[in-house]
Each structure stands twice: as structure tokens, then as C-alpha cells.
Amino acid sequence: MTYIKIAGRYIREYRSRSVGIVLSIALSVLLIVAIGSLAETARVLQVNDVRQNAGANHVTYIGLNKEQIDKVKQEESVKEAANSFSYDTWNGNNGLNVNVRAGEEKILYMLDTKIAEGRYPTAPDEIAVEKWVLDRLSLPAQLTQNIKVSLGENGEQEFKLVGIVKDRVHSQSHDLRDAFVAFDEQKLAGREDSVETAVEFKEGAGYKNEAMRLGKEIGIKDQEQIVLNEMLLSAMGELEAIDWNLVGVSLLLMIVGGMVVYSLYSISVLKRSQEYGMMRAVGGTRKQILAIILCEILIFYAAGAALGLFMGISATYCFKGTTMTDLFTEGTSRLDIIAISGFAVKLALLSSLAAILLAGSRGAVMANSVSPIEAINRSTQDRDIKLKGEDSLVERLMTITGKISYKNLRRNKKVLIFTVTAMVIGSTFFMTASFKEELNRRGRVTLESIGDKSPWCDFWLNISMDEPMKKGFTAEQLDEIREMPQVESMSSKQVLYSKLILDKEKQLNKSNGENYLKFMNERGFLPKFLGDFSWPGDTEDEVIVRNTVLGLPERDLQYLARTFKILQGEEIDTSRMKDEPLAVLYIPETKANGVPYDAKAKGKYAPVLNIKSGDKIRLTFPKEGYAAGMNNIELLAEQEKYGSSYQEKEFTVIGMVEELLYADGTAAGSRIAPYVLISENMFQELSGIDVQRVVTINLKENADDKDYELVKEKVQKLSQLFKGTVLADYYKYEIAEEKSAVTAGLLQSSIVIILFLISGLSIYNNINYSLISRIREHGIMKAVGLTKRQFRGMIRSEGLMHGTIAAFFSCIAALVIEAGIFVYRVYIFPVYVWPIHTNAKQFFIDWKSMLIVIVINLAIGYLATIGPGRAVDRMEITEAIRTVE
Template sequence: MNLQFTLASRYLLGRKLRSLLTTLAVIFGVMIIFGMNTILPTMISALQANVQGAEGETDFTIVSKTGSSFPKDTAKSLIEIKGVRAVASSLERTINLPADFVDQDPSRPDQIIAVNLVGLNPEEARTVRAFPTVEGRYLKDTDTSSAVISQTLADAFSVRVGSLIHLPSVSGLTELTVVGLLPAAIGTENEQIFVPLTQAQKMTGEVGKVNTIKVNIEAFASKERRAEIQTNITSAIGANYKVGAMIADDEMFATMEMAKIALNAFGALALFMGGFIIFNTFRTIVAERRRDIGMLRTLGATRRMIIGAILVEGFLLGLLGSLIGLVVGYLMAVAVLAVAQGPLSAFINIKLGWPIIQIPLAVGSVMIGVSVTMLAGLIPAWNASRVTPLEALRPTAAEVEFKNQTGRGFWVGVATITLSLLALLSGQSAFILPGGVIFLVGLMLVAPALVRPFAAFFGRIIARLTVRQGIGGLAEKNLTRQPSRIAVTSSTSLLALATIVAAGGIVFSMKGTLLTMVDNSLGSDFIFLPPSVGLWGSNLGASPLLAETLRKVDGVDTVSTFRFASSQAKGQVVSVLGIQPQDFQKVSGLNFTEGSSAAYQELTTERTLIANSIFMVSTGLGVNDSVELTTPNGPIQYRIAAVASDLLNAKISTIYISQANLQKDFASDQDVFIQLDLRPDADQEVIGAQIKAIGKDYPQFKVISGKDYFNTIESQFEAAFSAVYILFAVLAFPSLIAMLNTMTISVMERTREIGMVRAVGGTRWQIRSMVVTEALLLAAIGAVFGILGGVYLGYMLVTAIEVVFPMGYSFPFLGIVAAVVIALLFGGAAAIIPARKAARMDIIQALRYE
């Protein structure tokens, strides 16, 4: 094994440029996988801190399965269970605060972005948690509008014991008197504000309700005893509750998991393209080191030793590239989180922290990088071991490969492309989706046979443009000497450029669809916008009084509101939105994919619902099917009347029911989102001032005009889609490495030939132009394959998205232009180093090269 390491290290150090290029491919793939999977946990952690507060250490926490509140007397039966030592009920709600609400200073970043309002019975709460006040006192049973807060929160509000603080509530701003201070908070959880239970019920509109029961049991209970007590608690509390750790906003974290899967696929694609580059590099080892391998075999080296030496090279390159990829990936995560802080805060007022490093992820990323590199070198290593000593020692020029390329692989490729086209013509998504994958595979298989025709076509064009220099035909012949190698490089470019073209199809298709949905969903004159759009459960709503007050404003025509509850259907967490169908249609609307707007009327006459596509896919149900929803009153059957979506709830499993049924079945009457339209003859400026004045008493909402919000969303779409293009352009980076690698190898193999051209009068400029022309021809071939694959891939992805989101396909003209531009720019860039190397060759040394 020492011999293999010695041979591998000497070869890598002797070919520094090629080793660097191969290592870059590994760095890029590992950077994407490690960096993106570092960003996601950090974002999830920040979101959890936003919607979940610190809770006392208790043995068991009991909440409703739907996440809703329940009668405060529910806990009475628990105290009688043998082994239960203490029981305390509370009403806990996260209140997302508007920007600059605490310090009122826009020039400084927000330190407090959300607080946990905890309503409790003072003496009962002390049985499960300690409240060590450092100033003032703890709450009393006779208190009303009193509050106990931490020292850090008091500093943020600039208050002390006896001072007043103001918090949003369902009835407007509420004043609380600070009667005690707890020690300064440590950790990243939201600050907590402890108030009497009746006060919390009044502020949240949950009179007579709690949403959390904390239970402590006998000390030193064994594992079996704890399980027995938990079983007894579950039996006593009933089937509508769950016992254990509280899990909030499951739908949000499920969405983040989907994003994580997508980013993993992105990284895997990057590493897969890197594997092509490494494979192409190792293939040339056999041809370039024939004499070295022959000498080793003559001296007694076995085939196993030859394979081992080449695999060790792959191991060393993979290990080095993976370690550097971890560092670069972490730096990328830091940069992405810094850039994402601003746009993300526009929708969800959160504070992102430093990237979270996971040791298993780091180890796994290194293993993936090393494995891909060694696998890419396995076939070349096997081929190297089969070179006989006599054959290897025979003097040969650079290998020229003119063998027939229309073999078995070509016809398999033709067959797979035919199958993918038949799948496309079928119009069935079940066939179209796998068809996109096999179409790309088919292009890769037929690529070697198409290299020469494509090179000849583009070569004639360049030959006419460079007729005086005579380099067009020469570049074409040089390029087609190794069609298999060029095909591998083109396959890398194919994947990269196909991704860009496909991204163009998705971007333009989605942009048109989303802007139409924005206009339909948010085209009202004024909007009362909560801090977290879509994550309704983390918002504090308003009582129906606010909407009634708005309806009384002279000039207001229609007011529509969303009311929220959480439920479960077939084991899936579901966001339940209550609407008033008639008012909702006037100021907003849904995009129907199954059924029609007649479903609105059905919501008012029976227990029916309108579901979005994500709900339908996750439950496997169809229109007119019945579904059992978990409610505080037990399971209740609803019928699915139609399938429709809007922009606000496009990523979360959501159903729409009437507000009457929401009140009856889920006991929810708080408005978490409000839209209103004015009469046609109304003075928007005057009435807008009145509406904003009313909104000042409800700081949990931002009052904006629908037109302004539409313009904001449109500009954010432009920025987001531009970022998508940048992201996919970055994915094209391996094609640059692949072309650079191929051109460098080509120059090395043609050292004698280049020396002969120089000897018969070829100038340095002609040599340089010849290499650049080869690179541009190579880029053009990759662009053709990439455009063909990208158009199909884009259509396939749009078809896949249509399963959960209504979207039509738009042809990616700009995506194709971007792919061609990137291909030519990368081709020119890839030729810089090899062209310079070729032009600077010494004629005598080049002619001596073997």
C-alpha cells in the first residue's frame, strides 16, 4: 500500500493543474451539500425560536391534537391519578411583534421579535415551576393586569417594577403593570411575559380556555412506572389530546423538510456532474501513462497494484476536495444567512443566528465526496490494469479514436429517447416525470455518435469565418479525435445547461402564474397584514370588533377576513381557514383546478370544504370524498367540494370552510388577516387615513394598500427569480471545469503536433486561436445537448409542480439565450490557460516529447 500512495502522490504533485481542476469538482459538490444542509437547520432553529417559547421542566406536557385551546376544567381529573404530584393549566400564545415595536428605533436591528404570553393561575403554576424574582414580587391570585417579566425584557422595554408595558391583543393595545422581574433570560428562546390566566384569556379572546397542561409525577419513578402513569393520563384525558413534548407549527417544518430534500437533490446533481469530470480525467491516465504502467508491470507490479495506485489518487483528491468543500460550504452558509436575513424578515420577523454545524453531516459529506471520486476512477483503473507490458512499452503517438460510435450504447440511447417522447405525448404526469430522466440519459448515450456531425457543422461555420488563418478545420479534426472523451465533457455541460434552460421554463411559468394569483388574492384596496404570512398559528389575531369597525367607515364597501384553526386529517397537520364566502369572492378569490366557484355557496349550506392541492396529494382524496377532521369536539366529517389554491397558502396543506362552521366546530373567531375594498366613488386617500388610524390600535397588523403590496410582491418575485438564475448558473460551474480539464489534456496529448505546426510556420497567435476555437466548438456541442434536454426537463418539472400547484408551461426563450451565452463564455474562459500553454511551448522541446 505504501507503493500505491507513493506513486499516487508523485503523479498528483507532478500534474498540479489537472489535480487542481479535478479537486475543484469535488469541492463544488461537497460545498453545495454541506452548505445547504447547514443553512436549513439554522433557519428551522430560528423559526422554532419564533413560534415556541421556553417552558418549565415538567414530566409531561398535554396539548390538544389540533393545537387549539380547550376548557380550563379539563385538568381536574388528572390530579386524582395515582403518581401525579402536581398539575398546572396555562394559556400560552406566541405574539409576533411588529418591526421596531420594542425599541421604536428603525436604525437598530430588533432584539425582541416575539414574546410568549403565558397566562397562569399563580399558586397552581408554582407547583410545577419556580419563579425566582430578583426585584418586585410574583403574581397574586387577586392580580388583574399585572405582569412578571425577565430583567432582559425589562431592559429592552426600558421599564422597571411599577412601569407600564404595552402589548398587542385581540382588542387592541393592552396595558400591563410590571410587578416583578425574573433573572435575565439566557438562551435563544422567546422572552416570556407571565400574567394572570384571566388576563391572558381576555388578551387572546380565549375566555374560559387553556391550551397547555403541565404535569409532574412522583420523584425517582422508574421507566416502567413513568410509562404506566403516562398511559393513565392518556386514558383520563381522552383521545383528543396528546401527551408529551409540545410540537408547534408542524406544517411549517414539513415545508422546510421539502426544501431540504430539494437542496439535497441540487447538491447531488452538482456532485454527479463532478463525477463526470473526474471520470474524464482518470480516463486519460491510461493513455498518458502507458509507458509508466508498462515499466511498472515489467518490474513486477500486479494488476491489483495498478488499480490500487489509481484509486489512491482518487481517494487523495476526494479527501482534499471534501475537506476544502466543508470550509467553503460553511462560509457560503454564513454569507447566505446574512443575505437572507433582510428578505426573510419582510415576511416573518425572525432573527437568524450563526450556521449550525452537524458532525454527522460533515462526516457524511466527506464520505460522499471521497466515494464519488473513487467510483469515478474505478473503470479507468480497471482499464489501466489490463494494459499488457508489451503493448504499453510500444512507442505510440497520442491515441486517435476513430472507431464506430454507433454501437449498443447508441441504440439504447435512441430507444430511451423514443420512450421519453412517447411518455411526453401521453400527457400523463406519471409517465412524463420519469420520461424526463430517461431523456437525459438517452442524450448522454447517443452523444458520442453525435459529436462528429455537430463538430463538423459548427466547424464549417468557423472555417468560413477563419478561412485566412486555416484554423477552423484543424480545430474540428482535433476535437473529433476523441469523441468518447468529448461526449463525457458534453454530458457535463448537458446537465448544467439543461438545468439553466429548465430553470427558465419554471421561472417564467411560475412568475406568470404567481402574479396572476397575487392579483386575484391580494388585489383589494387595503390589507391588514400580520407578521407571519401563511404561518397563521403564530399570529395574534383580532376580535370581530375590528372588522365591524372597518365596515362602519363611510366609503368602505366590503370587508373579508381569514380565521384560523389547526386540525389533522389522515394523520396530516392541516391549516383550516374560515372565510365568509360572499365577501371573500368580492375582494379576493381562489384559483380552482377541480370544481368551480359554485363551491363557495356549498360552504354556507353544509359541512363542506375547499382544499388546496397539497392537501389532496398528502391525503390521497378526491373531489366529493368525505374526510374526517380532528376538532376540539372530536372527529367530524366534511365533504370536499372543490380543489383550489391562493398565493398565501400555496406551500401548506390548507382547507377553507365557512366561518360559521369554524366557530361551531373549532371555536375560533379571531381574524388573522383582513382585506377590504372601497366603493368606486370613495376618496382612497381620505378613507385610507381613517383605516390606518383604526389600525394603530392593533399593532399586530401592518396596514398597507393592496396596490403597494402587489408592487412589493412583484419586486420580490423579480429578486427571487433572479436569485434562482444565479443559483442555477452556479450549478453550471462544473461544465467550466470539465471544458478546462478536457482542453488542458488535449494540449498535453498534442505536444509534438503543436511543435510541428510551429516548426512549419504556425504562429503563436494561430496556435492560441486554434485552442480557443476547439473550446468554443466543445461549448456549442454542449449547448445543443443542454437546450434539448432543458426544454424537456423544464416541461417535466412544470408538470410535476402542477400536481400540487396550478401552473401552465411557458417556453423558456430567455433561458435558452442564457444557456448559450453561459456556454460560450465558459468555453472562452476554459481555453485561456490551455491556449496560453500551447502558444508558449518551446518548439524543440515539443518535438522531443513522446
């Protein structure tokens, strides 16, 4: 009790330092809890998103019979189970297909949705549909209406709409259409062994193992009948994994905050070393002094941690409802829920405890290392000064006041190192974040300077690869939208899935090329039903490789020329492409292992094909493949069957484009396969096709929601012309992106502000102590003739020296890190993935952030001297001279 009382008195006596220590702990805890919780929230939302996307079930058992279904339901580890089966396909009047699923009501839960209006179907002739699906089918969302449904296998049937299912955003954005009917015996007849049971296990179960165990228990022999929800399990695994980014930030804060606590507390202990000496002189043991110190730091810790937790949780809740880009994962989430991260709370409490224990132990060592006699005599710290008596060249150039400031900095090296380190951490974090932002901004500005707005379109239409190549939007159809007053620009591309005949020896780029073909054939991103990626040619020297041909209109040819000029510094006359068999090639780049975008692989990126400007390429395309009704998938997959009916055309390559600004969005038009860009004229001459398959639309800058709705209506109609056409709507997404960038910016700024605040506190405290501890010296100088003005000038120059050194090291540290970031982004792992581009090929110095850091450092250094300067100024000279430490 006595220890607590003494500790409490010390806390009150050194009030401003106590406040400083509590505040440092609180700010560190606040930031760790807030960042950790926001990251946790983002991850929870990602899991929720995956749930929407892939379902809430951990596993789906396929082809179960009634007995097996019952066994699953009785299992104790099962939280929810829902049975369903695919009943039929509803062929809509406007060419859209809807998958009709017969299922128990819980299937909606598994699909992360619910009945929004009405109820779930129970009778055989009842149906429930999402509102957006009804919109797509041009049906009113009116309950109890009877809908005539044309089913693929069961013919025409009439259903009563009894429920409107809550829209699933993911399904809507991917155009995945479902309708739900009751799970009844009649419909099940003949499909008894094709029931799919989606299972969600209780929390805490090892989901993967549990799924396998249950599968075995209910008698599943074929492993293919057990379909794990890998996406969800993987997302949940991420949730449970240690967030190393957060650990990094915590460590950073622990260092900065810890240093502040350390220096503040050390000063307090130093100031009362005489009292500790007295205590020991009158019989106090080292352990008792340690107990007082321990009580004191634990009180600080309890107060700081409680305050920090409260502030951290409150701050996190302030973000509720906002949209933000996760600082670390670069994913965007709308924070509709807030999850306070237990891990972050534990980490914050532990790291701040570590910091304060460190400070406390240092204090204890200091307190116990002073002998009672030394303490009582208030032995000065002058004996510790280790400086050279002779002046250095720099010192010789200084005035006496400047020299005293400079020597005092050198005398208090520890203070200087602490101060500078604290400031360098905050400043470097700020500068590198600004640099990354500027790097991204420059990349985007460079891209924008090409003038082609289509990469930032509001609507994107892409005809499905299932549709015959001859199908597409006509000029008249597109003009109708192009001429709308709300539309600023429209761009369209012709698409052809073709094949390149390559000379294995000459045109495959050694191991890059060989491994690339191997990778693409084995596990490339092409779906299996499209067949292989490459085939042997007619001779042993030849290899046939898939590729996509884009036909570009005249305006796009001009943009292409500008792309070469701006991004690659090359002058290519693309206007010649209009009437000559000339092509621009895009060749994927890989490292020696042939895997695209493999940052971890060793070696440098290089094109997989060894083709240069001036080389000739042999392009083949099916002679009869354009006829309406020809199955595209079959055409692409069956090389043996259709290979001989392909015709060949030779093109001369006039340039290799490094950045593919637009592409066909289907699996057949994969971006990791080569692209051949030719003119619209040549495309038509080659294929006889004059329709467009990829269309991008940009609204006018000042377009509002009403304009957007008008254009959207027309675009949607256009999308319905061909089955499966993807209609991506980026208008709302762009708005959300902008908002999320603001929130992310706010969060980043908060980290910077808090880091600066803590560092500033450290600088202030250290300079303050440094000056206060030299009151006697200041008194002497004043006694022998130092005027107040000279004194102020002297201590300000000392503060500014701290600031200058901190600014200098901050800039050096930031420059080194920035150079590292630049080299990584530009040379080691150039990011080709849209939309993060690194087109800034030249290193630059972000002067703006550097200037801000210099000003902030100097300002903190300067401001830190004002308070103590005044305190010393106010003190009588005689009083100052009598002061010892």
C-alpha cells in the first residue's frame, strides 16, 4: 500500500510527464486497436463476400440418397444442412437462361440470402426469384402473379411467384441467374441420387477434416462427391492467420511509443535519484525501490491501456458505414459491420506492456545504480561528459552560443539518438506512403495522357465466348448509344479467337517459352472445356499457340501509336496498319519458370516468344468458323477436328506493345496469352466480320445519376441482344472507389499524425529535459553576460539542430526505402495487373513530402524549445545558479 501511495505521489508530482507517458501508451494502443480492427473488419467482410460468392457452406456432398441425407442432418457437428438439386433451365423470352433450383428453404441461407418479400415456395407450382433476375427477364416484381416458364426438359409449366429473394450482389454483377422452387418428392423422382447437400459445420470444428470424416461416415466412396468450399475455407484461414502487417505496425509503434515512455520515465527517475538515495540511506532496499517503480509504471500502463482501448474502439466505430481500401491488402470494403480484433487488442496490450516494462527496468537500474552518497550530494552529470577539448573545424566556424548548442547535442547523444529515431520512424512512414501514392498517380497520369478513356469506362460490354464469332454489335446499334447526349465517348473492338503457328526453335524464347506452354497446358487459366493451349504443328519444328486478335478502329490506332510513344518511347506508324497486313503484338512475360506474374520466382521477366519488330507471324483462323450457329467452344477445343479447316495469313510485326490496355474479357481471350492487334479494315478483310464484341462507354464528366440510369437502360437492352453478354457497370464502383480512397487516406493520415504526435512528444520531452537539466549552466551564462535574446537564440538553434538532424536522417531513410520500392515495382515485380500500373520508369524525389517532413521536424524542434525556454527565462539567475540538475 505504501508503495502505491509513494508511486501515486510521484505521478502527481510529475504531472506533465505522467500525462505524457499515459498519452503515449494510449495513442499506441489506440492506433494498433483501430488499425487491427479495421483490417479484421475488412477480412470479415471479405469472408462475408466470399460467402455471398461461394456460399456459406463449408462442404457440399453431391449425389446423396435419402438415407445419407438423414445421416447428415443427425450429425452433431453440423450447424446447418440444406438439400437441393438442379431442376431445370428456364429459357426466358428475351434469350436469357435462368437456372431453376429445387431446394429446401435453408438453401437461401447457404447462398447468403433470404426471402425479402412473401415466402419460400412450398407447393410444387410455386417459385421465388431475385428482383434483379425478374428485371433481367422483363417481369414485374409482383407477388402471386402466374408466370409461364419454358423449361428445357420439363416443357412449359406455370408457376405462382410467392417470394422475392433478396438480391445477391455478386450474382447480379456476374450475371448468374437463379430461381428457386420447392424441394418436393415429385420433382426429385428419377434424380434420387443427385441431391446436393450443402453443410455448414459448427464453429471451432476443423472444417476440412470434419467434412472428410462426415463424408466417410455417410458412406461416400468417391472423393469427387465431396466438394469443399475452398474459397470460403481459404478466406476463413486468412481470418485466423496472424496479421503480420499489424504486427509490423505494432512493433513500429512500440518502438516509437516505447522510446517516449522510456525517455519520459528515465527523466522522472533521474530527477528523483536523490530521493531514492535518501530512501536507501534510511534503510530502503533495492527491492523496495523496485516495487515503487513497478507500482508507478503499472498505474501508467493501466490508465494508458484503458484510455487507448476506449479511444481505439471508439475510433474504429467512427469508420462504420464508410467504404475503405484496406491499407495492406488493397481490397475495397464497405464497413457495414465492425469487428474489434481480439488479436489487435492483445497485441496492443502486450506491446505497450513491453515498452513500459523496458522503461521501468531502465528506471530501476538507474535508480539503483546511484549510491546513496552520490544521490544525496546531487552529484552532477558533468563527470560523464566525453568530448574532445579541441575544436573541430565546424566548431571553429560557430559563435559561442552555436558552439554550446552543438556541444550539448554531442554531449547528450542518447537523447539525440532517441529524438531522431522517433522522428525518423514517423517521417519515413509518411514519406514512403506519399511516394507510393505519387508513383501510382504518375503511372495513371502517364496512361491518361494517351488520351484513350476506354480503360476507365463506366460501362463495359463483352459478348460471351459461347456466341459464334460472327455475332456482335453492329455500327447502327452502337451509334444509338454513342449519340446519346449523356455519353462522352464509346470505343469498340472486334474480337477473333485465333492461333499462331510458331517456329519452335526460333520463335519460342528458350526455357521461358517452353515452360510457359507447359504451364498454360497444365494449369493455365483457360478452362478445361476449351481444350489445350498449344498443339504440335504440321512439322516437328512448328507449334500452334492460341491467341486473340483485336480489330481496332482508326481512332484506336492513333491511341496505339501514342501508347508506344508515351509508355515505351517508340515511334510506330500505326496508320500503315489500315491497309497493310501489319500487326502489333502483345507477348506475355514470365521468368524462366514460364509462370506469368510469379513474383517469387527467380530471374528476370522476359517475353515468352522471341518475336521482334520486322518479323513475320503466321496467323490462322477457321475458314467456316464464323457462320452463325457454329459452336465456338467446340471450334476452339477440337483442334484435331477443325485444325485442317483453318486458313493462314501472314502479318509483319511493326511493334511489341508492353501494356495491354484493353482485352477481351472472356476465358478464351485470356490476358496471359498473346494478343495480335490489327486494323479494323484488315480484320474485316481477313474474316469478313464487321461487328464489334467488346464495347466500352464513358459518360460525360458531369453526368449525374439520372443520366446514368438513362444510358444504363439502353446499354442493358444492348446486352440482351446476345446470350451471356457481360455487362459490367463501373459507375457506382468508381464512386465507391473514390470514397474508399478518401477513407484509406484518412486512416493513413491518422497513422502519420499519431506517429508524428508521439514522436513530437518525444522530441519535446527530450529537448525540454535537456534544457531544464542545464538550468544552472544557463544561469551561469546569464550571470557572465548572456542576454535573454542570445539565450533564446541559443536554445532555438539547439531545437532546430535536433529538427535538422531528424529531417536529414528521415530524408535519407525515406530515400533508401523509396529507391527499394521503385526498384521492386519497376524491375523486380513490375505490376501488369490492372489498375495498378507502374509506368513511371524514372526514379523521382517526392519533394513535397520531403519539404513537409523538413518543415515539421524543424517546427517541432523549434516549438519544443519555447516552453522550457520561457521556464528558464523566468527563473532568477541566482535561483538558476543554485539549481543542481
